[in-house]
Amino acid sequence: MAKITELPLNEDGIATVLGVLKQQFGDRFQTGQSIREQHGHTTTWLTNQSPDGVVFARSKDEVTAIVNICATHKVPVIPYGTGTSLEGHVNAPAGGISVDVSQMNQILEVFSDDLSCIVQPGVTREQLNTYLRDQGLFFPIDPGANASLGGMTATNASGTNAVRYGTMKDNVLAVEAVMANGETIRTAQRAKKSSAGYDLTRLMVGSEGTLGLITQITLRLQGIPEAISSARCTFPTVDAACQTVMQVIQYGIPVARIELLDAVQVKACNAYSKMDMPEEPLLLLEFHGSDASVLEQAEMFGAIAEEHGGAGYTSTTSTEERNKLWQARHDAYWATLQLRPGAVGISTDVCVPISRLADCVSAAQAKLKDEGFISPIVGHVGDGNFHCLLLIDDKNPDEMERAGQFVSWLNELAISMDGTCTGEHGIGQGKMPYLSKELGQATVDVMGAIKMALDPDGIMNPGKVVAV
Amino acid sequence: MAKITELPLNEDGIATVLGVLKQQFGDRFQTGQSIREQHGHTTTWLTNQSPDGVVFARSKDEVTAIVNICATHKVPVIPYGTGTSLEGHVNAPAGGISVDVSQMNQILEVFSDDLSCIVQPGVTREQLNTYLRDQGLFFPIDPGANASLGGMTATNASGTNAVRYGTMKDNVLAVEAVMANGETIRTAQRAKKSSAGYDLTRLMVGSEGTLGLITQITLRLQGIPEAISSARCTFPTVDAACQTVMQVIQYGIPVARIELLDAVQVKACNAYSKMDMPEEPLLLLEFHGSDASVLEQAEMFGAIAEEHGGAGYTSTTSTEERNKLWQARHDAYWATLQLRPGAVGISTDVCVPISRLADCVSAAQAKLKDEGFISPIVGHVGDGNFHCLLLIDDKNPDEMERAGQFVSWLNELAISMDGTCTGEHGIGQGKMPYLSKELGQATVDVMGAIKMALDPDGIMNPGKVVAV
Structure with a gap:
């Protein structure tokens, strides 16, 4: 498992900044433990590294004042939105001030x-x-x-x-x-x-x-499109589903959504969302366009799916049915956590060229099975992006170690397929070890040079993306 | 008119680099006047500033060798493709080496x-x-x-x-x-x-x-789309044409091309391409999709155009007719130059939010008329981007001065409309004075800091984009 950076603390600077911010922001500056922990919270496995204080900014001028105060004393500034990031983006490895922008909501x-x-x-x-x-x-x-x-x-x-x-x-x-x-x-x-x-x-x-x-x-x-229809189709294997996706993309069908859920994920969704979808690999789709166009797209998809053994293909323009289907997809994360109560979820985020998607998903699925992990696979497969959500007992060091090895293995597999370790979650703290493997040290050095040029004292969210 | 930067020459460094490159590249390194001038050539009004030599690179390793030699002696390196840029991108204001990549064509x-x-x-x-x-x-x-x-x-x-x-x-x-x-x-x-x-x-x-x-x-x-159709439609005014475009974009019709030619441009195209289009403002369109979809798009466009006084609307799926239409559009630049033989063309490149397009084009057209310039207007209007091509006698200082004033006026008008001085040509040398007007000095300073961090000796195409 990737190590989280521990950075030296500028204790004097932090003490000074705490005093100045308290004076300037009053009740909108908080240093209580629970609020600090909540602002270092990550929705995944990374250790919580709380900031020293949280300021609720209301304007650009206030943000400027906060940055100036922190810059003067070389104290870290960490932006905070809703805390739903997955790679430790809001952690404070060198302490500092979390700038909560939830009140800048106009x-x-x-x-x-x-x-x-x-x-x-x-x-x-x-x-x-x-x-x-x-x-x-x-x-x-x-x-x-x-x-x-x-x-x-x-x-x-x-x-x-x-x-x-x-x-x-x-x-x-x-x-x-x-x-x-x-x-x-x-x-x-x-x-x-x-x-x-x-x-x-x-x-x-x-x-x-x-x-x-x-x-x-x-x-x-x-x-908002004139017409929206949604569809679902079951496949005998994830490979067959991925082959279907590849062909849909190659044919240029302008699908608005094409999501893969493997059998484990479908089972979890059925239980959580009280549905009765066949517990086999599933593609969920949405088509946007004119009335004629969504019909045409749905028909073209149906023909391709059939070639690959797709079954139970249904499409609907009913808003209610569509919402139910997509709510179940949105709740997949929470549904998955119910598969092993008390476990933490560790999400991978690889993305590969579409021609390698079937290979990559199949290899991940086989490896998860070999290793005995409970981990559904769900993905934005039209882009070649998918997530394994490993359910891990974070009190069990051996399990944590093996989970880390799986994440590393999958990241490196994706990189070997000309893909990326992160399609959409970002580098944060968790993916830093893979950035140079993916892009080479010279490229990471260019990122570091830009970081140094724009933030020479390293106060902007330090310990994330690139270490300088 | 924007002044072209004159930069100090590193004469000793250049002399050394000329010798080393001659030795290493033999006949693929050229210093003859005509080839140097051709590599400082710009297709517009900017003064030719020739490089000191031109090297025809064949591989990444050769490019690396050239950059290393130039870096050692702090001599400028200027990449050259086909020389069709419009803002002095390939000029050599501080001399240096033009790296022609035309042989890296695999x-x-x-x-x-x-x-x-x-x-x-x-x-x-x-x-x-x-x-x-x-x-x-x-x-x-x-x-x-x-x-x-x-x-x-x-x-x-x-x-x-x-x-x-x-x-x-x-x-x-x-x-x-x-x-x-x-x-x-x-x-x-x-x-x-x-x-x-x-x-x-x-x-x-x-x-x-x-x-x-x-x-x-x-x-x-x-x-390649299953079906492609093209269409043209004439309008009473450029304003009516722009209003049509705005509505097409707002309705989300996925046009593949939607080009405006004003009456002057249509006249020039008719003469050059031996066509007989009505000499009024014209929209040229192309639709890509399935057979059904291109038909639907063409019909939707027709209905909108009619509301705005569009006339003579014709669409075709004939490849021959389509090619003729688009060849005429592609030849618009050469057609325009025929309107005033011997003149140079000065192309503007503003781009504004689509809601301001009609205002911006109409204002430009009125100003061109007031000033007595011969200048057709042609544009990628679906993006809010259009070009005036002013035909100017570059031996006449007064005319050059007035052309420069028009370019400035139009750039500033577009900027005041939340638009840009360059939708697609780039900053090069010609647009440098407008960058801070458009984005503010703090933003340009960030660009400068990045430039300094990645190219501290300023050898990579100096005197373009940002001055540091």
Whole structure:
């Protein structure tokens, strides 16, 4: 298992900053143990490393003030949205101040004619979509959790809709961010495309708070499709399901979602969501378009699925049935945890070229079985991305060790297939050991040089992404 | 008119490098005046600033050797593809060595199952598409010129198909590049998405040779659509045409191309391409999809166009007619030059949010008329991007001065509309004065810090994008 970095503490600096922030922010600055632990919380196996204090910021000016105070005393600044990240992004290995942006939750402007909007980082994706619904618009990125858009931007989240609508990188037009020197940058105007200088938008998206603290995000929106239909189909093996997916992508069928659940996952979902799907590998799909187009897509999918032994193919345009199906998919994480009460879930996140997907999923499934792990597989397979969720007793060192070995093995397998150790969760603390294996040391050194140039004192979310 | 930077020459370093390269590359290193001038050539109004020598590289190892020699002696390195850039990208304001990659023109591998390929930077887009045709695949980015894919990557090119398929940023999966320190980086694996560290792929795309020299590019490909139809429709005013475009985009009709030609441009195209289109504002369209889908798109477009006074709407699935129409569009630049033989063309490149497109185009058209310029307007209007091509007598200082004032005025108008001074041509030398106006000095300073960190001696294409 990857070791979490332990970094030296700047105890004098931290003590000073605690005093200044208390004075400036009053009750909006908290140092109680439970709130600190909650802000170092990660939804996975990594050890909690709590910050020294939590400040609830309400504006860009307040964020600037916090960064300036911390910069003066060389104290870490760690942004916090909803705490749903999975690789220790909000941990504080060198202590410091967690900047909770949940009160920066204003939808500042919606440009319905331009299909774009500007939000503060604490706005959650469900909040935004509820707000947009009456205008016939939606924001397509759906990582499952009701994450904050600031966090989704910082980690380059994606999820079920990415096969059609892309990742955060494709849907963030610009960010405003406070940098380590206290300066505010705005990375782009609101035009749909630009070749004006280095692409700082995409540099900030996925930088995990290590280069600056995001204070506004300009997002691309989509019109709610005229028609939406969902479908499900059962397959004899995960290999057959993956072969189907590969062909769907190659044929250019513009599926909006195409999700794989292996038999273990289907079983867990049935139990948790009180459903009765056949407990075999399953593809869940969603089609967006005109009435004619969703029908055509569903038919094309059906024909391909049949060639690969797909069975029980049903599609529906009923909103109720669709919601039930996708709610079950969204609850897969919680359903899985019920398979072994008390266990922690360790999620892998590899992503491979689609031609290698069947090989990679099949190998992972065989290895999980050999090792005797309880671990469903679920994935955004249209992108070649899937997750094994290993259920592990974190009090059992041997089991933890073996889980770590599995994660390493799978990451390296994906890398050997020209894939990545992280399709959407980010590097955080947990994936740092794999970054140079994936991209080579020279590439990681370039990332380190950028980090050093923009944050020479290393105060922005230290101990994540790149060690400098 | 923007001043071109004059940079100090490192004469001793250059003399040494000329000797070493001659020895190492023999006939593949050229210092004759005409070849040097050709490599400082720009297709627009900027003064030619020739490099001191041109080396024709054949491999990544040769590029590395050239960069190392130049780095040792602090001599500029300027990458050269086909020389079709428009903002002085290949000029050599501090002298130095032009690295011509036209002999690095191998298509290294096509992964048809994954819809991706790896090419060397000297491969041109037409070469790639000819190669791919038999496999039912194509690369969608089409800037008009038969540019090299290295140059298109370096400038973040886009063009007519971007409204559906995005820009180079959306279609480059990874690059290999030789950096100023001689190290080779590979920015990503070949998986469709990744959250592994900072997005160096998008940092290199659009960096215009100022951060490193691109030696390989991994591209996303598309399946050739089952059906393609093209269409044209005439409008009473550019405003009516732009209103139509705005509605098409808002309705989410997935047009593959939607191009505006104003009446002056149509007239020029008629004369050059021997066509007889009505000499009024024109939209040219292309629809990609299934047979049913292209029909549906064409019908939806027709209904919207009619509401805005569109006339003479015709669509066709004939390949011959389509090719004739799009060849005329591609030849628009050459057609325009015929309107005033001997004049140079100065192309603007603003891009605004689609809701401001009609205002911006109409204002530009009115101003051109007031000022008495001969300048057609043509644009990738689905993205809010359009070009005025001013025909100017570059021997007439007053006319040059007034043209410069128009360019400034239009750039600032677009910026005031939350748009950009460059939708697709890049900053180069010509747009440097507008970068801080568009993004603010703090943002440009971040770009400068990245440039300094990765190229501390400033040898990579100096005098472009950011001055440090």
